[in-house]
Amino acid sequence: MAKWLDDAVFYEIYPQSFKDTNSDGIGDFNGIREKLDHIKELGCNAVWMNPCFESPFGDAGYDVSDYYKTAPRYGTNDELKRLMDEIHVRGMHILLDLVPGHTSIEHRWFRESMKAEDNAYTDRYVWTDSIWETPEGPGALRGISDRDGSCLASFFSHQPALNYGYYRPEKPWQQAMDAPGPRATVAELKKIMRFWLTMGCDGFRVDMAHSLVKGDEDGRGTIELWKEIRAFLDEEFPEAVMVSEWGEPDKALAGGFHMDFLLHFGPSHYNDLFRCEEPYFSGRGKGDVSEFVRRYRENYEKTAGKGLICIPSGNHDMARLARTIHGDELKVAFAFLLSMPGAPFIYYGDEIGMRYVEGLTSVEGGYDRTGSRSPMQWDGSVNAGFSLAGEEKLYIPLDPAPDRPTVAGQTADPDSLYHEVRELIALRQAHPALKNRGGIEFICAEKNAYPFVYLRSAEEERILVILNPSHRPASFACGYPLTAGLRTFGGEITVKDGTAAVPGGFYGFYRV
Numbered sequence: 294m295a296k297w298l299d300d301a302v303f304y305e306i307y308p309q310s311f312k313d314t315n316s317d318g319i320g321d322f323n324g325i326r327e328k329l330d331h332i333k334e335l336g337c338n339a340v341w342m343n344p345c346f347e348s349p350f351g352d353a354g355y356d357v358s359d360y361y362k363t364a365p366r367y368g369t370n371d372e373l374k375r376l377m378d379e380i381h382v383r384g385m386h387i388l389l390d391l392v393p394g395h396t397s398i399e400h401r402w403f404r405e406s407m408k409a410e411d412n413a414y415t416d417r418y419v420w421t422d423s424i425w426e427t428p429e430g431p432g433a434l435r436g437i438s439d440r441d442g443s444c445l446a447s448f449f450s451h452q453p454a455l456n457y458g459y460y461r462p463e464k465p466w467q468q469a470m471d472a473p474g475p476r477a478t479v480a481e482l483k484k485i486m487r488f489w490l491t492m493g494c495d496g497f498r499v500d501m502a503h504s505l506v507k508g509d510e511d512g513r514g515t516i517e518l519w520k521e522i523r524a525f526l527d528e529e530f531p532e533a534v535m536v537s538e539w540g541e542p543d544k545a546l547a548g549g550f551h552m553d554f555l556l557h558f559g560p561s562h563y564n565d566l567f568r569c570e571e572p573y574f575s576g577r578g579k580g581d582v583s584e585f586v587r588r589y590r591e592n593y594e595k596t597a598g599k600g601l602i603c604i605p606s607g608n609h610d611m612a613r614l615a616r617t618i619h620g621d622e623l624k625v626a627f628a629f630l631l632s633m634p635g636a637p638f639i640y641y642g643d644e645i646g647m648r649y650v651e652g653l654t655s656v657e658g659g660y661d662r663t664g665s666r667s668p669m670q671w672d673g674s675v676n677a678g679f680s681l682a683g684e685e686k687l688y689i690p691l692d693p694a695p696d697r698p699t700v701a702g703q704t705a706d707p708d709s710l711y712h713e714v715r716e717l718i719a720l721r722q723a724h725p726a727l728k729n730r731g732g733i734e735f736i737c738a739e740k741n742a743y744p745f746v747y748l749r750s751a752e753e754e755r756i757l758v759i760l761n762p763s764h765r766p767a768s769f770a771c772g773y774p775l776t777a778g779l780r781t782f783g784g785e786i787t788v789k790d791g792t793a794a795v796p797g798g799f800y801g802f803y804r805v
């Protein structure tokens with residue numbers, strides 16, 4: 294198994310918004326290549342790049358029309374290869390984004406599949422056998438061609454669901470997982486993976502990994518399917534790394550993924566921390582961490598030693614961290630994000646506290662996600678250094694705030710979030726207990742209470758992490774002397790008669 298995952302710290306790049314080098318207003322591979330040093334200097338050693346394949350961009354590239362070809366707006370396959378090579382030269386790794394659940398309606402397979410006459414792609418997607426029957430699911434494509442049937446949509450209605458079969462087929466048109474149609478889809482999926490792994494990618498982030506087999510509430514069929522994919526990888530690409538958008542780590546890991554995300558959907562209570570009316574990491578101090586910890590513990594117990602649970606700072610689907618928490622609150626939030634087990638994922642721009650841009654018109658199926666996808670703010674030059682195109686040509690408008698944070702500004706300011714994040718990553722990487730596979734034990738995570746305390750450990754090393762995002766001082770029963778402080782922020786702790794008094798807006802790491 295890929296050893297580099299033991300200390301991988303990921304950076305998510307949304308390619309259209311990172312850096313434009315040919316002044317068309319859209320980011321590109323060459324731009325990412327130019328900015329790799331920023332990622333490396335921050336301390337990240339791995340990249341997840343959102344889909345970069347040919348697409349009509351009805352869902353920002355999650356609607357692929359050719360899995361074997363990069364979107365011309367980002368560059369050629371050769372340019373992507375060059376980017377991957379440069380990532381490797383720096384000792385870093387890259388995961389591409391694999392969208393196995395659906396294609397664009399413009400994909401050649403779907404055009405064939407829509408035809409009334411049988412052909413090689415008739416069973417590539419999930420179709421009912423009559424236009425009057427609509428498949429159960431997120432939606433359907435109906436009345437769009439001569440084919441007498443309705444096609445299941447996977448997400449938006451322009452994303453027809455690829456056919457991996459039904460776990461327990463109940464209707465004549467529902468195919469078994471081992472029927473020829475689903476088998477051909479799986480074979481094609483392997484071929485796609487083989488193509489990019491051969492070119493040099495290190496693995497995949499898998500879109501909606503939980504959703505492939507239909508009528509599969511407990512995920513059994515989908516787990517079986519991913520196990521087959523893992524077996525194929527073990528045979529041909531044993532080092533290939535897989536991270537799932539699933540949100541249920543025990544299932545994802547059972548399917549052979551190395552890591553799974555806790556996300557804004559699903560039962561993880563991830564939202565309680567950053568994105569709700571009273572986030573735990575807000576200085577107001579009215580949040581609750583206990584439900585998150587309860588769920589995390591359950592997941593952790595089921596997955597310990599098998600794989601990683603990843604808690605991202607954000608992603609292209611959720612509001613920016615800086616929409617709900619601000620200033621020093623972000624520093625305490627990053628102390629948490631960068632001290633939990635599992636591989637951290639930093640969404641581009643979160644390291645400088647980029648804001649959610651309010652009030653934007655949807656771009657490429659972004660809707661309310663558009664405000665989290667605005668161009669990276671590099672410096673004080675034209676278009677914040679993102680692009681030399683005219684302002685009206687930018688993929689998404691920039692954050693218009695005069696005090697919008699930039700990489701250059703924050704690099705020059707030793708007290709900035711950028712430096713905090715950098716130091717926290719360096720601390721993590723210097724201590725096995727804090728790294729991805731170190732253990733965790735929760736010491737203090739009471740209902741509606743602060744502080745939040747946990748112990749990380751690996752071999753002989755034990756590090757106590759104390760977080761008090763609330764502005765109000767707090768205390769907890771502490772059996773440790775807390776003399777060996779590795780890093781603190783927001784004051785100092787005093788321990789007296791077994792009680793530790795923790796200042797408000799504080800984090801601390803102590804060797805115990």
Ligand code: NOJ
Pocket residue numbers: 352355392448500501538609610
């Ligand atoms: C999850 C992706 O992260 C999101 O951006 C996309 O719209 C849906 N899956 C559909 O592919």
Ligand code: CA
Pocket residue numbers: 312313314315316317318319320321366
């Ligand atoms: Ca460009």
